[in-house]
Amino acid sequence: MDSGSIRRKFLEFFEKKGHTIVPSAPLVLKNDPTLLFTNSGMVQFKDYFLGNAQPKSRRVADTQKCLRVSGKHNDLEEVGIDTYHHTMFEMLGNWSFGDYFKKEAIAWSWELLTEEYKLPKDRLYVTVFEGDAKENLPFDQDAYNFWKEHIAEDHILRGNKKDNFWEMGETGPCGPCSEIHVDLRSEEEVQKLPGKELVNQSHPQVIEIWNNVFMEFNRKADKSLERLPAQHVDTGMGFERLCMAIQKKTSNYDTDVFTPLLSFIGQAAGVTYKDSEKTDIAMRVIADHVRAVAFAIADGQLPSNTGAGYVIRRILRRAVRYGFTFLNFKEPFIYKLVPVLGNQLKDVFPELESQKEYVGKVIFEEETSFLRTLEKGLKRLDAIQAELKGQVISGPLAFELYDTFGFPIDLTSLIARERGLSVDEDGFKAEMEKQKSRSKADAAKETGDWITVGTDVKPEFIGYDNLEADVRIVRYRKIKQKNKELFQLVFDRTPFYAESGGQVGDTGYIESVNEKVYIHDTRKENELIVHFAETLPENLQASFHAQVDRQKRQLSMDNHSATHLLHAALRQVLGKHVEQKGSLVNDRMLRFDFSHFAAMTAEEIQKVEQIVNQKIRENIALDERRNVPIDDAKKLGAMALFGEKYGDFVRVITFDPKFSVELCGGTHVPATGQIGLCKIVSESSVAAGVRRIEAITADEAERYVTESLGLLDQVRELLKNPKDLLASAKGLLEEKHALEKKLEAFQQEQANQLKDKLASRAQQVNGYHLILEKVSVPSADALKNIAYGLRNQFDDLLLVLAADVEGKPQVAVMLGEKLAGTNRYHAGNMVKELAREIGGGGGGQPFFATAGGKNLDGLDAVLEKARKLIQ
Structure with a gap:
């Protein structure tokens, strides 16, 4: 059974059991401050478990893209070394939100x-939670009894809290779980040692494939557990491991999930998988990592130096390092795998196939940059x-290679x-710990538990129609970050817009x-709208009147609506390949990132700006449609x-159905005329294949134009109000250029005269021509030209010039070719000594060196010291 059939069978099975099949959530999270990435199938359903939102269906199933490279679930260093850990993996899952529980989940x-x-029953083992006395958690007798209906008792094992109590993170939904393990060893090995002895012992052929989590609790910030409003089922089956079991392979990488990638890598490197442990590991690392990087970029996360972007960059660089070191990939290669991967998964995850050119370009540029760094x-x-x-590279030096150039300790070793x-690895680890301690201190954040005030209800956003309202506080909590105490408030309803879709919070x-x-500030946390305040109201039970900052909201609306017009104009001018890759909208400006592979020309920028302002002048009325079925919106x-x-x-925002129709949750102007004016102020590159436009509207645009015209008036006045300002400015530049040429010629003539004068004063000392002089020259280049001119004249020259260069002291030492060959003097060493007299330093070649300093009065002392050095 191929991997596609295995996936389909899972979804069809649970669809027959009354489950609604839902799509995978993106890898990159937008509104969950506790996670950078979707690390399990339950993440998109967290609010259902907590009771913050109601599911549309009480039974769902899906296959979810997951990424585990940071935080509690961090498998990165194992990936490639073994054959069953991955960065990105698929998690098949079935879910019950307050519907069925342990009996049905186990039976299905x-x-x-x-x-x-058709997995053999005698090769399956299950574990159930043995309980934990410290937390007063009992043995999961129900799960044990339900399993006895299906499997022999000696195949039911008791598991500890580490293995059989599942927690998403430091806080959040959790509960006891029941894992299913499969023994894939040969019959001969099974006879020697029963599989139950190897469960949870990291054996590569006795592996966990499915985890049934019975969500009953919420882990609070103080580490205590509270009962959830209802009992839920959260299951997760590792798709790659399941394929290994069904296809009777000994490694995930032997399945058809990975073989197309490994085959492509092997052909490019001229090696065969399973030829060598070193090349095998490198091939596994690349095959795994390209999946994580490609899907993260397709889901909107560009590699960068911070946050989620840094994690993606780190994964990609790990793959590049392995390819560089063990497969001799000295040129970008990983980007070539994107079409292979996109074609392989186009039926289940079409987003990569649709963006393969863009994703490949981003990866190519990242590879190119890092190979230079290597x-x-x-x-x-x-x-x-x-x-x-000695023979040992110290810990600090090894850490410098890691921190500055991305060399992991294993590559340096x-x-x-x-x-x-050899490398002092203990010293390296000590430096790493210091960095981690600094990072933890910088990012230290303590979040308290939510405290309910009165009746807790799901907050209602009324800010599309109202900028003020009477509200009540339904919950609050205290957070502490960088020693500053803040409070987060949730209201029963709110006119405050929470930061989302690029628009900042009210x-x-x-x-x-x-x-x-x-x-x-106002932000989203999953389904909650959270308001930030520096003080906590004294009377939490009181009725409050909420008032949004009207001017800030208005200006933000101007910029957000202008962003939609800008997006449409860019697609009109540059082509339909233009797609939004990020945005920032606030009351001062708008920033819009979009896919495009070349810098925009001045004419293209001007054309886009003209289209946007034309649409503003047309005063197009906003067509806002709420709660539109997603399929109708696409139509x-x-x-x-x-x-x-x-x-x-979804919510559909339209400014002329033939021009701009977008799905958007942000706030917008009632008609485009309110924007007033849009002015593009910059266009630049953000990453490979991604450009950025920054623009201003309304008050800021008016201010910008006023200041620009004012500056232009000042320039015109300085130039005596010429009829043709541009021609006048060009004339001034041409005149300046001509005068510079005359000055350069005059200075060259002066330098030649000074050179001749110095040559005439050369003294013959001990068989060479000696020139020690204090001079005044217009530039360092003039000093250098004089020195080389005298060297051409005397092959036995010893020259020391103490120069005043436009009020700054400089020293030049030059040796003729014949004298330099005797090794009697070294210009670089001499100039270092002489530079001390002018309070500076310098250096250079054995035959010519220069130095600069601060003490102009020390030039005479330079010559005096030079005489002593020569003697």
């Missing part, structure tokens, strides 16, 4: 694995080796061994009879962005 798991997938790192390693007094050196205040509390021509998670019903 057994039915699917043994009757549909070359610099190798040169630095050469320098370190030259300076070593490998190269060191090849050169007969600010304003809430006010009761006795107090006023300022709201300085209207609304653009759906990759990397965004859309529900069954």
Whole structure:
């Protein structure tokens, strides 16, 4: 059974059991501050477990793209070394939100694995939670009893809290779980040692394939557990491991999930998989990592130096390092795998196939950049080796190679061994710990538990139609970041827009009879709308009047609507390949990132700006449609962005159905005329294949034009109000250029005269021509030209010039070719000594060196010291 059939069978099985099949959420999370990436199938359903939102269906199933490279679930260093850990993987899952529980979940798991997938019953083992006395958690007797209905008791094992109590993170939904393991060893090995002895012992052929989590608790910030409002089922089956079991392979990488990638890599490298452990590991690393990087980019996350972008860059660089070191990939290669991967998964994850050119371009540029960095790192390693007094590269130096050039300790150790050196790995680990401690201190954030006030209800956003409202606080919590205490408030309803879709959150205040509390930010946390305040209201039970900052909201709306017009204009001018890759909208400006592979010309920028302002002047009325079925929205021509998670019903924003139709949750002007004016102020590159436009509208645009015209008036006045300002400016530049040429010729003539004068004053001393003089020259270049001119004249020259260069002291030492060959003098060493007299430093070649300084009065002392050095 191929991997596609295995996936389809899972989804069809649970569809027959009354489950709604839902699409995968994006890898990159937008509104969850606790996670950078979707690391399990349950992440997109977290609010259902917590009771913050109601699911549209109480039974769902899916295959979810997951990424585990940071935080609690971090498998990165194992990936490629073993054959069953991955960065990105698929998790097949079935879910019950307050519907069925342990009995049905266990029965269906057994039915699917043994009757549909035909896995041998005697090779399956299950674990149940043994309980935990410290937390007063009992043995999961129910799960044990339900399993006894299907499997022999000696195949039911008790598992500890580490293995059989599943927690998403430090806080959040959790509960006891029941894992299913399969023994894939040969019959001979099974006879020697029963599989139950190897469960959870990291054996590569006795592996966990499915985990049934019974969500019953919520882990609070103080580490205590509270009961969830309802009991849920959250299951996750590793797709890659399941394929290994069904296809009777000994490794995930032997399945058809990975073989197309491994075959492509092997052909390019001229090696065969399973020829060598070193090349096998490198091939596995690349095959795994390209999946994580490609899908993250397709979902909207570009590699960068911070946050989620840094994680993606780190994964890609790890793949490049392995290819560079073990497969001799000295040129970009990984980007070539994107079409292979896109074609392989186009039926289940079409987003990559649709963007393969763009994703490949981003990866190519990242590879190119890092390969250059690797070359610099190798040169630095050469320098370190030259300076070593022993045979050990110190911990701080190894850390410098890691931190500055991206060399992991294993790469540094490998190269060191090849050169007969070793690395102080303990010292390296100590430096790493120091960095981690600094990072933790910088990012330290303590988040308290939510405290309910009165009746807790799901907050209602009313900010599309209202900028003020009477509200009540339904929950709050305290957070502490960088020693600053803040409070997060949730209201029963709110006019405050929460940061989303690039638009920043609203600010304003809430006010009761006795107090006023300022709201300085509003953000989303999954389904919650969270308001940030520096103080906590004294009377939490009071009724408050909430007021949004009207001017800030208005200006933000101007910029957001202008962004939609800009997007449409870019597609009109540059082509339909233009798609939004990110945006920022606030009350001061708009920033719009879009896919395009070349810098825009001045004419293209001007054309886009003209179209946008034409649409503004047309005063097009906003057509806002709420709760539109997603399929109907697409029929209207609304653009759906990759990397965004859309529900069954969406909001459609239209400014002329033939021009701009977009899915958007942001706030917008009632008609485009309100924007007033849009002015593009910059166009630049953000990453490979991604350009960025920054623009201003309304008040800022008016201010910009006023200041620009004012500056132009000042320039015109300085030029005596010429009729043709441009011609006048060009004339001035031409005149300046002509005068510079005359000055240059005059200075050259002066330098030639000075050279001749110095030559006439050369003294013959001990068989060479000696010139020691204090001079005044217009530039350092003039000083250098004089020195070389005298060297051409005297092959036995010894020249020391103490120069005043436009009020700054300089020293030049020059040796003629004949004298330099005797090694009697060294210009570089001499100039270092002489530079001390002018309070500076310098250096150069053995025959010519220069130095600069601060003390102009020290020039006479330079000549005096030079005489002593020569003697």
